[in-house]
Amino acid sequence: MSRHELVHHEDDATRDQAQASIFEYIEAFCNRxxxxxxxxxxxxxEYERTHYQSGR
Structure with missing residues (x-):
């Protein structure tokens, strides 16, 4: 799901809720x-798991 799709499926009552939803999407999906x-x-x-298991 793209960020664009996320925004259109969310029904945030406040700007703070919208910011929290977007932050969660970035931290939970984009960055991981x-x-x-x-x-x-x-x-x-996945990269970190394989990179650190191989001993660099």
């Missing part, structure tokens, strides 16, 4: 799950 080409098309969490 979304794949990055710079990491060999791996998600950051």
């Amino acid at each position: 799950v979304r794949r990055r080409s710079a990491l060999g098309h791996a998600a950051p969490d």
Whole structure:
């Protein structure tokens, strides 16, 4: 789900609620799950697990 889709599916009563929803989306999905080409098309969490298990 893109951020655009998230915003249209949320029914936030206040600006603070909207900001919290967007922050949660960024922290929970974009920064942890979304794949990055710079990491060999791996998600950051996946990259860290494999990178640190291999002993760098």
